[in-house]
Amino acid sequence: MKKIRTLKISKDTSSHHIKFNAMASACEVIIETRDRHIAQQVAECVTAEVWRVEDKFSRYDNNSVCSKINTSAGKQVSIDEETYLLLNFAEQCYQLSAGLFDISSGVLRKIWSFDALSGECKHFPTEKEVEEMVSLVNWESVVFDQNSIHLPRDMEVDFGGIGKEYAVDRAILLAKKITDVPILVNLGGDMAVTGPRLNNQAWQVAIEHPDSEALGQKQDMIIALNQGALATSGDARRYIMREGIRYGHVLNAKTGWPILGAPRSITTAAPQCIQAGILATLALLQGQDAEQFLNEQEITFWARR
């Protein structure tokens, strides 16, 4: 199936704006130049890279490397260097989080499904269902090296927790090779900049309030970003109501149950988007202690409860 993908370029007095869709998100690139030629080059390069990463690592795409691994039925699959590096990164996150972050935890979604419109959990699983499913979450049993991966039968890997952030960092790297003009890459709220804007001004970045579509709209938060990246973890629209308790959508990979007491969203700043993303996710996994965790790590963050 050939995908139809489009990008829109517009310009204002000082910059070019590119809008496109990728990874189920609205994406944008701001290139602070009036030079249409440079903007065009950056636009093509960034969108091509983001779509490439999406195609390669999306678990929804049957032709992706991810799907190839997930449908291997316990057989060894050969992988390229980039896949190895991403798996290696996931491995380190697993180690650093003592198993809380596990890219094999995607199967849990089969029992915890959320209604796309209302955000509510359609079916509250039984303890038995959770127990069965969590037995398929076990990164330790995955064996991989530079050339191949062996994923036990019925298990799945999901690059969703790192893919978008990885694409942001890749896009920034490639864009920097093309030009020195200031560029911002924003893939659905995960973003990075090549540096400050012209005249050394900071980029003004609006972070949507988790409740912004609710009544009495809460204001977006504006962050001035000079350097580095921002990533936001958490989605207040996905939740589970059960006997009056609101469970967040963040699942504990070790138990298979939702994490209790986590903030509704966390935005962190880090030199690279992939770090910011992991830090925000790891913080959410700390539940009630999310803010304390980030404070102890001396990380700049904004949490919303």
Add this chain to the structure above:
Amino acid sequence: MNNINSQAKKLKKINLKAALSLASSALLGTSVANSSEVQGKAVDEWQFDSAFLLYSEVDRVSAGEVIIAGTKGFNNDEVLTLKLTIDALTGASANGAVAQPNAQTFTRPSGNGQYVTPAGDTPLDDTFHDTRVQLNSQWTQPLTDNVTGSVGGHLSKEYDYLSLGVNGNLAYDFNRKNSTVSMGLSYFYDKFTPEGGIPKALSSMLVGDSSSPDWDSDFANTRVGDSDNKTTTDMLVGFTQVINRRMITAFNYSYSMVDGYLTDPFKIVSVLNSDGIAQDYIYESRPDKRVKQSTFMQAKYHFDNNLLNTVADVTYRYMWDDWGISSHTVDTRFTIPVKSTSYFEPHVRFYQQSAADFYQPYMDDGQARPRFVSADYRIGEMTAVTVGAKYGMLHNGENELSFRLEYYRQMPTNGGFSEPSALNSQDVYPVVEAIIAQVTYSF
């Protein structure tokens, strides 16, 4: 043992950030060194600074001050700042008279009652107490790419004092924002309504039987009105230059004109006989104009690792006015980072001032009455030193809690006045000492 464990735990936690940085560098093929920079801060939410300050002079004035300031940034780099300051002042303040070998009786500024200063003590008026509420607002916004404009208002109200002010500033950046010239203009209107009214300059303080039927009318004869006012116009030009990545310098010149009632209605001057014994106390008198000028220089230097990444901030100010007062101020701070989230900041300030031409610690009763005279130690010759330190802790990269403790010592000196015999054993130029303690929290 526990301590070691928590240390180890902390070490492990700190390493997470470094480990992630390594891991992402391996993934992206970038160098770790290049990826250490990140600068982000929230701008749209109100940023608050709060402070509580205690100022306590030994045996004299104590003041408590609460400040709450809010700053809000808007989308196009506009910034609104609102600041509320409330201070409460109590205690005793020198009335200007000189210490004597005998007890002295003074009339309170209100005319309601008298107070006695024991022999050998510096006369202090202990009725000093007031609460001041001050409100400042400032709006700053970019006007063009290189020009920033700012306007502000000021309101301050005390029981017997009202101050209103407006200001406007323009700053122009050039040389790729490495240089900035700025100019500012401000205008203040102050109205003083002291209890007991405005005393007639150079008239004698009425002392005696305050229950006598003539007291009120006699006291009224020493008064010229209920209130008086003054206006202040300040002009400032400044130049800021970034020298390099580590150093920034600033130069300012300011010109200030004050017109109106500049006399302190609470201050008196002792009139002594040839032995040095007080015969009379007269209300002080100051000119109704003052032109002040000052130059200011600042250098900030950020040292590297070898000097613990210390930031040194040194300023020098030279001020002079047409009353004959000139002063030098050297203010030095060293901000020394302690780990990555706290800092220690020693502070030393040195101040030296020459006296106003009309300053006299006391008068001689044979002396012709001058047009202007004041014995207020604050416009006499003096040296003052402040030493202290601040410790600040950063929380979540932007919330800051800090503690400041300082010692202030003001040492008035004799600017060449001869002392009659009765003053030989008196402390004519008493030292003022104070402790300043402050807690601030920014969030």
